[in-house]
Amino acid sequence: MNFKSLNFKIYLGSAYLIVLLAGIYFLFSNFDISDLTSYEFIRENKGLILKYKENNILFLTIIFFIIIVLLNLLLCPMFLPTLVIGFIFGKWLGTLILVFGNTLGGVLLYLLAKTFFSELIEKKFATKFTKFIKFFNKNETIYFMFFRFMGGGGTPFPIQNVLPVIFNMSVKNYIAATFLGIIPTTFVTVALGSGIENIIDQNAELNFLSVFLSPEIYLPIIGFFILLIIAFFIKRFFFKT
16 A cells, blocks of 8 residues: 555545544534533433443444544543543453554554654654664564553653654554553553442542542552553663663
C-alpha cells in the first residue's frame, strides 16, 4: 500500500473527517458532560447501568470498543475513559476492550499522522525526543514497548501514538509494541475503575478518606507505585544515555 499516494491521502483524510464529526455529534447529542462527572448522577444510575450491561453485554462491548478507537482518533486523554470502562465491565473484560481498542485506535492515528503530518511532527518533537530516537533505532519494538510501559516517561497518550512517526516505525512493530506495552498500566487503571462500584455501594457521599482506605482502591494504587518503580529501573538500565 502506498501511504504517500494522493488517492490514499484523500480517502484517509475523508474517513478521519467523518469519524471526527460523527464522534463529536454522538458525544454532545447523547451525553451531558456535567452529569457524567457528577458523583450523585453516577451513584443513582449505577444499578441501571450495570443491569443494562448484563442484558446487552455483547452490544455494549462492541460500542465501547468503537468509542475507544474513536477517542484515540480524536486525540483524547484516556485515563477517565479507562476508569469508566473498568467501572462498567470489570477488570478482565475492561482490560481486553481497552488494550485492543487502544491498539487499533493508536495504529490508525499513527497511519494518519504518518501520511499527513510527518514533517510537522518531526519538526515539533524530533529535538525533544532525540535521546529516545537513538534507542528506538537499535530495536524499535523492544524500546517502544518499554516506552509504552513507562507511560512514555510522562508523555501524553495521544503524543505517544504519533511519536514513532519520527523514526518511521513499521506498522507491524508498532502494533506489537503497543499491545504488549500498555497491558500492565491498563489493567491497574481498570482495576481502580472496577473498585469504584463497591465504593459507590458503601458511600452515600464521596469521602476521600474512606475511598483510599478501601482495598478496591488502595491495592490498584499500590500497583501503580510498583509499576513506577519498575519503570524507573527500565529507564535507568535500558535508556541510559
